[in-house]
Amino acid sequence: MLFYRAALPLSRKTLTFVAGIIRRHRASIGSCWRKLNPGQQALLVLAHLRKGETLAELAAGFGVGVTTAWRYVNETVALLAARAPKLRRAVRDAKKAGYAYVVVDGTLIPIDRVAADRPFYSGKHKKHGMNLQVIASPGGDILWVSGALPGSVHDKKAEWIWGVLAELEAAGLVTLADKGYLGSTYAKIPYRGKNKPESQKQANKAHAKLRAPAERANAQLKNWRILRKLRCCPWRAGQLAKAIHVLQIREA
Known part of the structure; x- marks a missing residue:
């Protein structure tokens, strides 16, 4: 398998924002050690949302299993969507x-x-x-x-x-x-x-x-x-859109 560097057209403040949400969530649930730190998890999720990278590709790039990548994405998207305005x-x-x-x-x-x-x-x-x-x-x-x-x-x-x-x-x-x-x-x-x-x-x-x-x-x-x-799952479209809305607000 080949690996390469790639750019993500998002600002550093967005990465910091998402990493902060993940860090506070881990502290609130008393999460123990994880393979990726909050910043790396945030980067994985942003690459998935912005560039549409598959979970298999992201898992290989970040050195984690596909199931772990799936769990990181679902967790972070839910945390972001919960912040979308009603x-x-x-x-x-x-x-x-x-x-x-x-x-x-x-x-x-x-x-x-x-x-x-x-x-x-x-x-x-x-x-x-x-x-x-x-x-x-x-x-x-x-x-x-x-x-x-x-x-x-x-x-x-x-x-x-x-x-x-x-x-x-x-x-x-x-x-x-x-x-x-x-x-x-x-x-x-x-x-x-x-x-x-x-x-x-x-x-x-x-x-x-x-x-x-x-x-x-x-x-x-x-x-x-x-x-x-x-x-x-098609029913995840709303949650994904709400999470992206929150990220758009941070990018503005």
Whole structure:
């Protein structure tokens, strides 16, 4: 087997942050000696999330077993995800920040599934995956990420399950969304139909222009290669996205 050095496009403060969480967790549970110290464990997990390195490759590189690498990743992801802001807190913080509006959007996390798994198949994207709902600021910063639902669940139903628009309406935050949220009585969505009058066409252009920067929040999640195609349990998509959200906050 060959070994080589590689760069990880993350800051030192992120590594220190994750290592600190692991160190405090080990102290709280009275963990004894481990093969990797908190800093090495943090680096292993970050490489897995950011670059999508397989557990077998990481295990070989760090000199541990595959099962140990799996356990380190699961432990750290759970610790990070627990720090992700809850919906009510995220909406409250957005209100306090004075944003002119927020954007609600859905994204599909592709998964490694066969055609027989219909509940995971998204007709919109023509692939199997998990539906995540994201609230973003006008500048494209992620404010909140939902848990995971099967890809067959429509965006409008997904936001209803999580109570996203109800919470935003209660806070009085102006909310923009795409046509996937048709039927919402609160979110501002584009006009539909052919042969629209010029006023509606201009309104749709303005709507798209306001929404475009915020929709890059989903691209930020996909910058972490682990979310480009999940090869683990599909239901872990939400926890992974929440952990990545916490790391994005540290990187900002």
